[in-house]
Amino acid sequence: MTRYLVTSALPYANGPIHFGHVAGVYLPADVYVRTLRMLGEEVLSVCGTDEYGVAITLKAEQAGQDYGEYVRGWHDNIQNFFARLGVEFDIFSGTSQCAQHEETAQDFFRQLDANGYLEKKETTQLYSEEDGMFLADRYVMGTCYVCGYESARGDECPHCGTWIDPLKLKNPRSALSGAEPVHRQTRHWYLNLPKLRDDFIGGWIQNHEWKPNVSAFIQNLLEDVPSRSITRDLKWGVPVPPELAGDEEGKRLYVWFDAPIGYVSFTKELMAQRGTPDEWRRWWQDEDTRLVHFLGKDNIPFHCLVFPSMLWGTQQDYVLPWQVPANEFYNLESGKFSTSEGRTFDLDAFFERYDAEAVRFYIITTLPETSDSTFSLEQMVQTINSSLAANIGNLATRVLKFIGKNFEGKVPALAPEHAQEFDRQILMESGEIQDPAESIRAFRFREAAAILLANSSVGNVFMQRTEPWAMRKTDPEKAASALNTLCEWIGWMARWTAPFLPGKAQALWEQLGQPGQVADQPWPGIPDASTWRSLQAGAPLGTPEALFPRVSLPEENELSLPQEKG
């Protein structure tokens, strides 16, 4: 039987994440997983932080923390942010804290080497004796040998745009200490992507059906793939397998190589926790698995070409990606989200004013699925008030409060003689009813959100036409039948909305007096006249309360980061 292995791009543990990341990756992944679960699919959702690399060592040193402590801090910070938005994974680990990661990453290295997909090359790099390290291109400054600009970086000259060869820079110096680096020979392993492409992956990519914005990205990718260096002279990372390192000392795996392997090692970790350590193979090495990578567009080449090459190159029967629902970028109204530039919100203040699930819903309605899109506070307030408060939320309160006042707060009875008429009215004549899960399966999340609203409108239209408030005086039994029908509809809304608004859907479920977790209900699909009703007449309802209070724009500076207030 088919099973779904869902991964979300590993956030780098050197800073907070923001709505941009959430919209691009984690929220759609969460909705996808929750939907599949209700559909009865077997699903595993894996994520964690990417915790190695030079950037982290430098920042940790600046902060005066040891590396493990430093990444742990950001790991927890990021996890808290996900928790606030209701984004959940089966496991949220980290590449330096996962007990299985080092060995797993080394195994990839060994297997790729054994199969002839690694090559060792000698190169000259800049070494800073002052800093005691080889300098990544980014950490070299110097005079541009093309235009003479004095503050060129080791990767690019910001003045003339030349791609710099750091070895040719005039007057090179370390961006860290300012000391002059020396040339030093070093040997590194490279992943032979051209060979992997020619042996298999090239053909696989061309025959695979990708999301349109993904195909556009990888079209030109194949023609010009270089071998990529997969080791570095680093202090913080997975060591090259000792038996292969030989006389090379201090070589560690380059983060880009070890990070995606985290998907595998985190799965192993989870299965070990569950007491079934071999179970990971069923997820990663079984052809019935559908591997789905959620990520941002900048990660497309990596997950469509490089990581599949690594998986296949081990010759260990790893599954290759089934779908890569990459999203575009999500920008803040006045530009991009950026924590470092203060272009984000004080989240404590933000979530004090705005309900996290309402925010979740707004973000889903604006996901950057086909092109970059924009987060706007004003738009968010409008969406919460019109779509959530007035449409979905108000449908529940208008029905349930009315029943509370006039029908003793119990599910009103459906008279058999009205059933057919009302079935027809709500299922056929009050607007088109669609199944949001079909859109979710196709990774069209915004469309799914629109369907939820349309389905909710069906309830409002039905109520408007049947006018139970008027009927109550002339034909109370018929009014009861209409309200019974509306209660059923609210039950459907609770189930349909559960993946999007997990907490609110549960509250709605309880207001209907239903037991248990709505998320444990089977996915309802599209109502069929002969089977769609399930409520017990006379069963007590819960206490009706507004699910989504109306909201307004924040006061000036209310949501600014603390250091910017005032």
Next chain:
RNA sequence: GGCGAGGUAGCUCAGCCGGUUAGAGCGCAGGCUUCAUAAGCCUGAAGUCGCGGGUUCGAGUCCCGCCCUCGCUACCA
């Protein structure tokens, strides 16, 4: 400089391989309704599809040129 994305109603966005009067939601206007979170329902106004050429029987949709916006170019979706 290089690479990428985009410029479609007031706003945010759909419009796949070119084909009848260009769509949605919100906002706005008018009417109806009062059960409800000043919520609901109905109707409506509103766009020279960035600019200029070209291909075509026919282009928002393909080609060329130009203008503008944004992002990446740091191991940040």
